[in-house]
Amino acid sequence: MKKWLSTLMLIALLAIMNACTTQKKEFGKMSDTIKIIAYNVEFAKATTPAAVALHLKPENPDIICFSEVPNGAWTALVGKQLGMDYCYVGKVASANHGKKYPDKTGKFSGKFKAILSRTPLTGTHEKLLQGTGWSPVSAVFARTTINDKPLLIGSLHIPSGVKDPLNSCSAHLAKLMTTCDDSRIIITGDYNDRANSAPMQPLYRQGFKNSWLTTNYKLKNEKTWDAKSEKDAGVIDHILYRGTLKAIDTGIIKSDTPPADHYAIFTTFLLN
Secondary structure (H helix, E strand, C coil): CHHHHHHHHHHHHHHHHHHHHHHHHHHHHHCCEEEEEEEECHHHCCCCHHHHHHHHHHHCCCEEEEEEECCCCHHHHHHHHHCCCEEEECCCCHHHCCCCCECCCCCCECCEEEEEECCCCEEEEEEEECCCCCCCEEEEEEEEEECCEEEEEEEEECCCCCCCHHHCHHHHHHHHHHHCCCCEEEEEEECCCCCCCHHHHHHHHCCCEEHHHHCCCCCCCCCCECCCCCCCCCCCEEEEEEECEEEEEEEEECCCCCCCCECEEEEEEEEC
16 A cells, blocks of 8 residues: 555656656747837827737737837836836937827827837947938837847838838948847838838848748738728838847737727747
């Protein structure tokens, strides 16, 4: 009887140890992934930090890249609701759209770019971009580290370059990135052009990939802006990446009552 009980206890102990080992392996696997959201919030004219946080909370993002985001503490307030403690907000308002564009609360204003993260941000900076269309134009950048793997993140808002692709802001960005030797780069935002358009090609020639294309997402009849109408506005928000990254999932975060005129988009990456 005692021998039989001892055998059962040994089997149970081995089962528990195996379960713990499996859990650690799964956790280790998941910790090498990162979920990025890109969201043009239309200077939050019809929404609040709390509403945006509630909208994005089910996605459990690691990093949120905002465009047309109000200045000041607006991004940090979203982060407070989501447990994301690190943020960087640029100082260049798209097309000089500043104080005349107040948010719904009346406390913040403007169309800036920002990065919100669960992990610390370093090397924060903003780059001016030159090209056809409205100005000024900029992109904000920051570095973070996931499981000892460094990552450069960028968030931008640029005008369409279809009228002169070679002199577009996206072409200028591609030129700037020729001197960037970071091993993992993700640049998200409102590019105002479609995935296969001519202005996007200079970035692709610099080795950047578009997560819509690499995950074979069906873009036909989809849109990421003019979310509150039935117009077929197309997909103009993108998450581009280069280096030792693999896009494993991407999509549009839709809602019957979207907080802004754009839908948020996401990509989950495997960090190699």
